[in-house]
Amino acid sequence: MQDCEAWARVEDVLEKLGAVEGDGALLAVRDDTLLLKLHSHLHTFLLHAKEGGQDWGQRVTLLHFVQTVLDPLVVANTSNSASVALALRVLASLVTVEADFSNLEDSKALSLFMVSLPSVRSEPSLASPALSLAMALMAHPDGLLWLVKNGIWEKMLLPCLRSPSIFVQREGVNAMVTFMLNLRDTQHFEGLVKDLYLLSDKFCELRSHMDNGPEAEEIRQTNLRVLSVFKQLFWQTLGKSGIYTKMRDVDDINIRILAILQNKVSDSSVSSCTDLLILNLLHKFYEKLMNYGILEQFLLDSLCADVITLSRLLLERGYIESFVRSSANVHKYWDVMMKRMKEEHKIDLTSVEALLHIITAFEVTCLVALYQSCLGKMMEAWPEKLKIMAKWRDEVQNRISTKEEIKAEAGKLERQMVASFCKDTQKTVQTAVTCITAITAVADHLNPACAVTIFQGLTFMLCSQVCPSSPIRHHVGLQRTVIDGVRKLVERFNIDWRKCYASVCLMGKLCDMAQIPGLSSQVKVSALKAMNSCINGFIPPVMSMLVNSGNLEHNSVEQMGQVLAVYLADVKWEVRDSALEVLITCMKLAKEKYPHFVNWLGRHHLNTAVITAIGDVEGYVRASAFTVLANIISIDKDWWSPKCSNLPAKKNSSQNNRLENGQCPNNRRAWSELELEEENLPHRALSAVLNEGEAAARKAALTLVQELFLAGKFSEEEVDSLVVRAVQHCAEDPDNEVRLAALEFIRTHLLWSLGKNGMVDGEFPSITFSRGKIIKLDTEEVKSRVVKVLNWVCECGYLCVLLASRRDLVASVASRAREVFCFLSDLVTRYQITQEDDDDGGGKVSRVGAGTAKDSGQQNSSPSRPGTKEPLKEETVLGHLDQIDKTIQEILNSSTLENVSTIKRFPQPDTTSPVPPKKLVLTPKDMPQACPSLPLTSLLQAFTALCQPHCCGDDEKNQVTEMISLLEDILLDGERQQRHLDDQGLRDCY
Structure with a gap:
């Protein structure tokens, strides 16, 4: 019954939306998001009808609406764009659920779409739903052939590359790649590739005769889209099926890419070209590997030699930043190719790491150059540093299992890079920042051994801060990038002393970095986050010994306590909040494994700083402080004794009797017993629950109240009269957390x-x-x-x-x-x-x-x-209960x-x-x-x-009810019209 009512309203809405006036104008809907919501409901019900074998969608009515709206006169009127977009989306949904494609052809809806295509593709708001319709047709068994016969490639897909909307350009690239992959085994594929080659050749021809300007930028953007199409073709087939031979049979794409690099182009164009060259090399390696059937060493040697040649070409032409960005992507491409080959062909090549180690050596070269060029005096004073660096380089070289001449070529190129970097320190710093950022962006795809190599290079850079001339003491971007890079590698690969002995000194170096004078707040936050990751990862590995060794000087945990004591009083709230996050981690570890963190907390007076932080001006800092205190209370429920508290003592407690006689069972708790009681923490936490302006602080304060309640810090009267009522108040809070x-x-x-x-x-x-x-x-x-x-x-x-x-x-x-x-x-x-x-x-x-x-x-x-002093009248009680x-x-x-x-x-x-x-x-x-x-x-x-439990039909009933309400909003019937126009919140809810 409700479905029939919903469909009757849908027909009414479609009839009013499709009512054409004399000049081709349709009924204007002030909020086009309502139409997007309507299509979402229609698409859902059409899919349900298809699964259930029913004709709920009344496709004839929907097709009639599509034919009316896609009339060329209606489409040409720009005021109808919202209704035309709805018609295109509805047609795409009908294509998805229609099994007999002839029904769509007989309805003339697709023919009207092709006739109106020139107007559609010129309007970005219509081009996007038109591309969605094209994708739906490609997925249909008979729709792809219809698109080929009607020339959708020339009439729509190629023009999308020059659309003024970047979103239409991206959707157009995806549609073109899908179209080409569907036609890869047909005779049409060669023509499609040649069309893209013509666009690329036109770019090279015009770019050489054109100065920078709007037209040159438009041509450059079009060429980038062409490169994106080729890149997606290679990327989606990498490790699955070969496309290198098919592309090479048409023409050599490498020649065109190298021709582009001959011109003075931007870094984005160079990066796209380089990525395409690398993918092309990997596809070449993949096809030869599949043809041989087994892994031949000369295939890997050839691949490494090609990569070294490409690297030298980019470096000689000054494309250093593009080189370091693309070299980081090699890790990603190789990892994906290996996983796909293992899934598709049951071939496991995880032991092949020579290429990755060569690339990794290139990536850390800029760090080595910085280390060597800026630390000359330190090298003279501590020659063992040179030995450490030499040993590290030998370890990297030993991991490369390839021909000696290729190793020699790689070493020669590295020496040239170092010599080039040492000439301009500022340029080297910028390159290092770019390189580290690119590496950490693909950290999930790094080979573990290569990740250790990069981690060692970053750790050596942190160690160089002891030298006054080191750039890491002065360059904010380098500081933040190195620290964030170390943190991401630690979090992703759980690096400890078994994988890299340099990890032992990491916490201490982070503490030293945090104490550099004039450090920016962003770097302080990055250092604190890295410390937090080190603690969670138990770096250094002797964490338990260091925590339990308060008398030892200069151990990393004691240094961390000194840093936190300073940062908890920093002027920037982000620094204070990050320091409290580290304390939260420490208290969780104190509860689970390392109770000596409690002594450490009082030894550096961090408890006093936390108590002060609950009155901080920033709400998020107060929330973190409440969380720290909640963790402290949860560690030990008996921190407060009756001797140090005004709360009623627990009866029949032998421990309380000892405390009344002046005997304290554990002297280490004295600081917490006195200071926490002096601060009246239970009532302050309750007050924060009721009066805090920040939702995060209210939630954290309520968590603290819960821990205090479990620890017995509230009397029974306080629980009944204060705590319970505060909890009821929080249950009505505007924030769901x-x-x-x-x-x-x-x-x-x-x-x-x-x-x-x-x-x-x-x-x-x-x-x-x-x-x-x-x-x-x-x-x-x-x-x-x-x-x-x-x-x-x-x-x-x-x-x-x-x-x-x-x-x-x-x-x-x-x-x-x-x-x-x-x-x-x-x-x-x-x-x-x-x-x-x-x-x-x-x-x-x-x-x-x-x-x-x-x-x-x-x-x-x-x-x-x-109260129960006077009995209530039975009639009153019963009436109240009724x-x-x-x-x-x-x-x-x-x-x-x-x-x-x-x-x-x-x-x-x-x-x-x-x-x-x-x-x-x-x-x-x-x-x-x-x-x-x-x-x-x-x-x-x-x-x-x-x-x-909810029955399965409830969701469907709710969807129908919601759509009925939506249709009423679209129709704007009666009194709802003015209220809808005046209520911005009602429009925003969709």
């Missing part, structure tokens, strides 16, 4: 309450100990305890939060709330709890808290719970959040003030109003509707 954190707190609080009532690892043991007594937990006792927890969930307001969150518009929030509901439903089912099990009977609200240690018959006088049940039922039956507002508080406006002073003490009057209490019957009633 904060709402998720609130639901996580509720889940944690629920598990904590069950644990306090005797549950261990999800089960209740048969016996338990309480106040020195052995208590047997029979079925009724367990059931009573579970009922008490469920009553508490309903009474404290958590049930209202879960009901509202279950209908949250963000899927992750609604899913998390549903998980909590399913956990509660499992408790009810496992322990067979019914409405008769309510403590007060008759569906009345229980006043017993889940976390109290009192008997179940006593009432809790917590400020967050209603209203609650009615509200719950409305929520369960509603698809919106309108009814939730009847039991849900509205969030208070956010403030941007930082964390309040340490002397702040919150009271219940400072907290938001608590959510109302609900009876246990409300929770039991909610399970039936909320814990059912």
Whole structure:
């Protein structure tokens, strides 16, 4: 029924959109994104109809709309571009789902498309959907032949290369490559390649007689698109099938590329040419390898010799930057070719690394030149540096398994590069920056042994900072590039001392770099991120020894503590935040493996800096500080003692008795006990949860509150009157991450309450100990305890939060709330709890808290719970409960959040003030109003509707409903017209 209503509205919309006036104008849609959304829905339903064997799409009606809109008179009117684009997209969808191509030809829609093609390709907004239609036709078994017969190559694809829109140019390149690959085994392929050769030859001919200008730039861009077509042809077939012979049978592409390089062209053109030459060489190697059937060493020798010749050609003509960019791509191309050959032909060539090592040696040559040209005095003072460099070079050469004459040629070229680089230090620095950036861009494709070689070169450059004349002490770009390069290699390849002994000194060199005077904030952030990666990767490998060796001087971890102490007070918030990120990692490691990080934290007074950071002016810094403190609290729950705290002491604790007598079980905690208590951290964290202006800070503060709660830093009264109400407030936060954190707190609080009532690892043991007594937990006792927890969930307001969150518009929030509901439903089912099990009977609200240690018959006088001094009248109670049940039922039956507002508080406006002073003490009057209490019957009633899995038809119904709403927006019927025009938010939602 709903489908019929949707299709009737679609026909109405299409009829109005296709109503042509006298001058060929159509109905104007002010927001063309609505039409994009309409096509998305139509395409989805057409695919569903094809899969189900149905004719839901009413293709006849859609084809009639396409024929009307693609009339040449309509297409020529520029005001109709949005409707024409919709017609082209609809036609592409019809081509996708149509099995009988003759139906499309008989409808004349494709003929109208070809007739209107001159107007379509001149308008960029129409050229893109037209290319989508062409791609759909190429994918159709009979559509490709139709495109060839109608000359789509000359009429549309080639003109796209000169389109004024760069997006149309890129889409045109993809369409041309697909077209050529589909015709690769036909006689048409040769003609297509020759057409591209003509464009390239025209570029070379005109470029030699033309100065720089608009026309010259247009020709250059067209040539770049031609090179992109050839590059994509080689790239998509690399390692899969040979195309080198087919291209060479037409003509030699290398001659044309070298002819382009003869002219003075830009770096982008040179890079495209070089990439194409390298891909051509790899295809040549691939085809010869497949013809021989086995790997012959002379094939690899020939490939290495060709690459050395190409490198020398580029360097002699001054294309250094283009050379280093393209040489980095060799790693990527080789890696992809090897993987495809292994998948397609079961050939594994991972042991062949000679080419990669030659290229790697070229790449680090600029670093070697910098090292040698700027460190002459240091070389004289420390000759062992020369020995280290010589040993490293020998290791690189030993990895190259090829002919000696090729090694000699490679070494000769490297020496020429070093001599050239040493003449101009500034140019060498720029080349080094370009080279390192290009290498790290393809880090995922580097061979591990080559990655170690590059890592060694970058580490040697970091070591050169001890020399005052080293460029890494003065050049900001080089500093940042080297540090980021080291970090990416460490993260990608997990380099440790077993792979490269230079990694042992990496952390210390990063600390030395961070202490260079006048370092820019960007470099400081890069250094801190690299330190973080080193800690995560356990570099240096003696991390555990260094952390536990506080008396040793100049070890890297102690240096890192000194650096963090300085950077936590930096004027730039990015530096402070990055330093806190390092501390977060350290505290996580302290919790998991290295508790000595705690002593290290106090030894460098970093704890004081973190406490100060929770009052920082920048919200993200405050968020990171809260996260550090949350990790600190989670390390050890007993950091605070009653002697150092104003909080009520835990009863029956032998540890507390010792502390009252002046005995501290662990002196290393003294700094944290005193300083954290003086800062009144629990109340400051609660205040941040309520008043922080940054969502990230609110979430981090709530996480800290959760850790403080688990550590027992809140009394029972504070939990009931402060913490629970703050969590309810966070559940209504505008930011979905904060709402998720609130639901996580509720889940944690629920598990904590069950644990306090005797549950261990999800089960209740048969016996338990309480106040020195052995208590047997029979079925009724367990059931009573579970009922008490469920009553508490309903009474404290958590049930209202879960009901509202279950209908949250963000899927992750609604899913998390549903998980909590399913956990509660499992408790009810496992322990067979019914409405008769309510403590007060008759569906009345229980006043017993889940976390109290009192008997179940006593009432809790917590400020967050209603008083029970005077009994309520039965009529009043029943009337109130009836209203609650009615509200719950409305929520369960509603698809919106309108009814939730009847039991849900509205969030208070956010403030941007930082964390309040340490002397702040919150009271219940400072907290938001608590959510109302609900009876246990409300929770039991909610399970039936909320814990059912979604049926598969719900998504389709939602799609139909959404499309009906969309059609109403397009039609602009009645009162919706003016409101739609005035409401920018309604238009933006699409």
